[in-house]
Amino acid sequence: MTPTTTRAQNNPMVNKHTISPEQLLALLEAAIGEAPAFTYEEELTEKEIRWLGRVDALLDASGLMSAVVNFRTARSSLGTFAHSREKILIPLYDALSHAELQVPLSMQGAFIPPGDTWNGYAALVKIMQTPCDHMMIVDPYLNSDIYTYFAPHCAAGNGMRCLTVKRSENHSGLLASGLKWAADKISEANSVEVRYASAKALHDRLIIIDSRESWLVSQSIKDIAQRSPASVMRAEAELGRMKAEHYEELWKKSTHVTA
Incomplete structure (x- = not known):
């Protein structure tokens, strides 16, 4: 048995026959969303090194x-004169584009170039307009934009739940907007509830529909495509279900937004 064969058998991410296009798509999307800063002239952290290794395996599994x-x-x-975070990310987006062609149309999302904030906004609104019973937004950097630009489009019969992290720069806006929304007639047909999870509990940006379908958003909703490329992608079914269950449990432990 050759070393290459042993590596492929021991690491399912490298064996191209053990990962479905849907799984690959979801994992590439997650890797892009978690990409470190890679600051020039600074030693790589353990987190950055682990991310680089995981992405190498993903790209190998993609076959591209x-x-x-x-x-x-x-x-x-x-760390050299040719240091470039952009060049690190470009191969991931290349692999993501190829993976998108391999999955059903129902799972294909949107790639938004930097600066194309309108289409980024439109891609998110399209998902929020999906008829469903309930919807959960997960975003650690959520601000009052969720009320102004997105909540009016939510088609969930039982309203929108938003899970975020308390940040001083966003708290007052969320509190004021929440009170204003609740006092308006619009809340009778379209309720919105925002809760705070613990500071380090949120690692995703998601739109979860009926606890069964999860859409991965590569950037915070308020910043979609402002300065860098963004993507919105439906997670593979099993991964989406697992994320939905995880954040449903976090929701139960979260706290209401209060003064």
């Missing part, structure tokens, strides 16, 4: 060798 080569070249250049 040009992305693998370009990623490894960019990785080896970190």
Whole structure:
């Protein structure tokens, strides 16, 4: 047995026959959303090193060798004069684009170029307009924009639940908007509830529909595509269900937004 064969058998991420296009798509989307800063002239942290290793395995599993080569070249250049976070991310977006072609149309989302904030907004609104019983928004950087620009479009019969983290720059806006929304007639047909999870509990940006369908958003809703490329992608069914269950439990432990 060759070393390559042993590696492929021991690491399912490398074996291209053990990962479905849907799983690959969801994992690439998650990796893009979790991409570290890779600050120039700073030592790589353990978290950054682990991310680089995970992405290398994902790209290898994708079978897109040009992305693998370009990623490894960019990785080896970190900390040198050729240091570039953009060149680290480009191979991931290449692999993501190829993976999108392999999944059913119902799972395909949207890729939004930097600066195209209108289409970023439109992609999110389209998902929120999905008829359903209830909807949960998970975003650690949520602000009052959720009331102004998104909640009016929510088609959930039982309203929208929003799970975020308390931040001083966003708290007063969320509190004031929540009180104003609740006092208006619009809340009778379209309720919105915002809760705070513990400071380090949220690691995703998600739109969860009826606790069964999860859409992965690569950036915080308020910043979608403002400065860098963004994507909105439906998670593979099992991953989506697991995330929905996880955040449903967090919701039960979260606290209401109060003064």
